[in-house]
Structure formats: structure tokens, C-alpha cells
Amino acid sequence: MRHATHGDEQPLHALATLTFGLACPPGTTKADIDHFIAANLSAERFAGYLADPARIVLLASGDDGPVGYSMLVRGPIADPDVAAVVDADTSIELSKFYVLSDRHGSGIAHTLMTATLAEAAATGADSCWLGVNQQNVRAARFYTKHDFAIIGVKRFLVGSEWHDDHIRLRKLP
Template sequence: MNPSGRHEVGSAEATDADELAAVAAATFPLACPPTSPPDEIAAFIAAHLSRERFVDYLADPSRTVLTARDRGTIVGYAVLVDGVGDDPDVARAVTIRPAVELSKIYVLADNHGSGAAAALMAAAADRAAGTGARCLWLGVNQKNERAQRFYTKGGFRIAGTKTFHLGAHTEHDFVMVRTLRSDALRGLAPGLAVGP
């Protein structure tokens, strides 16, 4: 749970696929630039955020799907993916290994500011560190300043750029990286160091 006790964060189950797809369909458009064509957003959701895709994500051992719940209802989710993938721009930006990608982290609009995103972020960093990863990385649209502020507050820094294809449009993302601490330091504030 987050410090306020309002949200429970944990691993998603196969039975959550329908609810995850509904939350994804409601939240993905919030992260898109206002110039993104609605039909291309809808096509992306159908191809990458459907119930069937979440069934695949939940069965994939290289992925971890986390949920934030408010009184049992999913209000947000995060997807972690082992490694850096095969994008050369990401490989140049993410120099710390092993690494885990924070592929997705979304919270329903009426839960923004509630602590759900912070609780998901803390759980994602904890899970990644628990696998032995030394950093967590993500891509964020260069125009999404709200998300960038959230990630910066969570200990991420801009390490490079990459592109993201949304239909026929090419979007430009920052690659942001957060160094993870050892098991002994998990749960401490980002950047906090202890003595030898």
C-alpha cells in the first residue's frame, strides 16, 4: 500500500486482463500529444493494449505487470520489461546494465495526484532492483512535461532520445534513467547514499 493506505499495489493476475485493457484504453490517450490523430491512437490501443495483449504480457516471463487498486478496482498499472531491447538509441542512452524498462505506467485521470502513480513507481523500482537490475529506464514524449516532472521527482534523469511510432507519425521521446540501489537501500529516497 502507499503511505496514505488508499492504494494496494501488487502483481496482476490473468483474470485482470479485461480490466487492464479498459484502464489502458482510458489512459493511453492522456499521454499522447494533442496533435495525435484519434484514429491512430485507437489503432495503437487495439494493437498493443487489448485484452489479448495483456494476456500475452501476463504470460511473458520477461515482463512484470503491476496494478494499483482502490477498493479492489484497478486505477492504474505498470509494465516492466527486462533489458533494453534492440533500439540502438536506447542502447546508447542506457549504459548501466543490467537494466529493466518501465514500459508503461498509467493511472486513470480521476486518480492523478492520489498517490497511485507514486505507489506504482515505488513498486516498479523495488521489483526491478529485486531482479538484480542496476537501473530502470523509460521513454517519455518530449512534449509530455507533466510526466517528465513526475519522473524527475522519482529520481530519473534524461539520458538520451529515441523515436516512437504512432501510426504514420513519428514521435520524439526522451530516454530517462534511474539508477537503482542495492537491496539494502531500496525504499530510500532517490540519490540518498549511506556510508561505506
């Protein structure tokens, strides 16, 4: 587990390409997933994320290279549904949290979450929030196990299709 740095853009993009679709509900078209990845998870976008002081990107690696990543984002909340239930001044967003499917159940996601929450707490935030698709049962179980409670709902655009997400919040130590 380490902070991602300049030079990690391509491995992060490769991970995103392999993992983003896992979080989408059945029926999401490949074209919409590909569009979202190109617009938000390209190597160029990751270069910008890594240069942004309001973001913390962690990279989890195994013996054969990168296996997961997370991204925390501090700052204003643009989504009005989230802003209605989350205090931007005292919270930090867990914007991205992905692990390769062949590593699910291995413990790496727990280790990555533990490190991510430690980084979130180190920023001085009182809470950490995230959005997760309402149909993503596996992620919902994982986030519940890590004390993220549902506090609201929001919409999330993937390509041309709107998805319904739960807003989840966890208090930080």
C-alpha cells in the same frame, strides 16, 4: 498494489484505453491512438504480457476497482537510440506506467512507482529506463521527482505518426 495475473487482461486493456491517450502530445489523432491500443494494448496482448517471464505487471486498485498499472520488461533493447545509451545487461525497462486521470495528484502514482521500482531492484538490475514523450510535461515532472534523468532521445510510433521521446534513466538501490 499487486502483481497482475491471468484474468486481469480485460481490466488492464480497459485502463490502457482510458490512459494511453493522456501520454500522447496534442494533435495526436484518435485514429492513431486507437490503432496503437488495438495493436499493443488489447486484452489478447496483455494475456501475452502476463505470460511472459521477462515482464512484471503491477496493478493498482482503489475502492472502485483498478486505477493504474505499470509494466517492467527485462531483456534485449531493440531500439538503437536506446541501446546506444542504456546497458541492456544491467537495466530493466519501465515500459508502461499509467494512472487514471481522476486519480492524478492522489498519491496512487507515487505508491505505484515505489512498488514498481522495488520490483525492478528485486530483479537485480542496476538501473531502470523509460521513454516519455517530450511534450508530456506532467509525466516529465513526475519522472524527475522520482530521479529519472534524461540521457538521450528516441522516436516512438503511434499509429502513422512518429513522436519524439526523452530516454530517462534512474539508478536502482
